[in-house]
Amino acid sequence: MAALEPIGPEFARRLLVWYRRLKRDLPWRGKTDPYAVWVSEIMLQQTTVGAVIPYFVKWMALFPDIGTLSRAPLKKILKAWQGLGYYQRARNLHAAAATIVARHGGRLPDDAETLRALPGFGAYTTAAVLSIAFGRRAPLVDANVRRVLMRFCGVRGEATAANDRTWLRWLAPLLPARRPGDFNQALMELGALVCRPRNPRCLRCPFESDCAAFAAGEQEIIPAPKTRSTERITAVVGVNIAAGRVLIQRRPDKGLLGGLWEFPGGKVKPGETLTAALVREMEEELGVRPVRPRPLITVDHSYTRYRVTLHAFACELEAEPELDPRTRRRVRLSALRSYPFPSGSAKIVERLLADARKSVKLISPAAAGRSS
Numbered sequence: 001m002a003a004l005e006p007i008g009p010e011f012a013r014r015l016l017v018w019y020r021r022l023k024r025d026l027p028w029r030g031k032t033d034p035y036a037v038w039v040s041e042i043m044l045q046q047t048t049v050g051a052v053i054p055y056f057v058k059w060m061a062l063f064p065d066i067g068t069l070s071r072a073p074l075k076k077i078l079k080a081w082q083g084l085g086y087y088q089r090a091r092n093l094h095a096a097a098a099t100i101v102a103r104h105g106g107r108l109p110d111d112a113e114t115l116r117a118l119p120g121f122g123a124y125t126t127a128a129v130l131s132i133a134f135g136r137r138a139p140l141v142d143a144n145v146r147r148v149l150m151r152f153c154g155v156r157g158e159a160t161a162a163n164d165r166t167w168l169r170w171l172a173p174l175l176p177a178r179r180p181g182d183f184n185q186a187l188m189e190l191g192a193l194v195c196r197p198r199n200p201r202c203l204r205c206p207f208e209s210d211c212a213a214f215a216a217g218e219q220e221i222i223p224a225p226k227t228r229s230t231e232r233i234t235a236v237v238g239v240n241i242a243a244g245r246v247l248i249q250r251r252p253d254k255g256l257l258g259g260l261w262e263f264p265g266g267k268v269k270p271g272e273t274l275t276a277a278l279v280r281e282m283e284e285e286l287g288v289r290p291v292r293p294r295p296l297i298t299v300d301h302s303y304t305r306y307r308v309t310l311h312a313f314a315c316e317l318e319a320e321p322e323l324d325p326r327t328r329r330r331v332r333l334s335a336l337r338s339y340p341f342p343s344g345s346a347k348i349v350e351r352l353l354a355d356a357r358k359s360v361k362l363i364s365p366a367a368a369g370r371s372s
Ligand code: SF4
Pocket: 148, 151, 152, 194, 195, 196, 200, 201, 202, 203, 205, 206, 207, 208, 211, 212, 213, 214, 219
């Protein structure tokens, strides 16, 4: 790693002058309510500010404090999170709220050790909450900070966490005693608005005159592009409606998209036709064979490192599958929106509701006569 060339207190001074003039006006900015700071920091991980704003506003209206969040059913929490991705974050918020109520009198602890013991509190979240909500001089490194520092110091290579300890050691003495949270937010804001991943606005940067990458003309190649590959998945699901009620099932609590609801189905195997995969998957999951599949909608969506093409078919079933209120239900079309679905399935729900509004008959006469 290249030698660091800190410019000392001047770094913090220039950064804070820039931040006070040009920071964005965001719904969580200026808040010192530890709960609001915590929620915003969790939402902002892996997600853009623009995407987070409406979710944050709605969340704070639904769950205005830790006690309310701890008492809310998981279904309501996952529904409020629907579309934001990385659902483990929502489950951790819920679990941590319950622990805070049970063990800490409903107040977010203000020491690092106790915070780190709560679900979802890693090094970054702990430092963010401590510095922004409690005014503690806790440095942090996220993707934006890492990029700014790599460029400022001219450190080539991919942006990984390998050098984070060094960055934290370097940042620690720079944090001001007054409002250290502003310093942390300013560095992240600079990365988001000026020292952007592509097309950094160096001529508007407070560090232009001291930046190693800018001096070497390397700001576009530091950090090196990531070599992470995405996996393509083709999946198929069956939408079965009987007497106006749609068959849906709940994913296991643990694992990807845990606790969310979906339509029965699964991955298409190599060489398999869509309808063959539909029959195989639905028989495996429901123990019942689907019949008369008709293409309904195809949607593309991405999550984590997967790009999924999801084919939905309307279909009937040879018999009624076993239902379980916890894991497999028939629900009215009008109630579908109250269930949390992954983004791809949510698009299918919207299509069903649009079709229902247009009175498109998805229900065959045979299925319509069957009782639910
Ligand atoms: S001068 Fe350019 S590359 Fe250097 S920190 Fe500022 S925006 Fe980033």
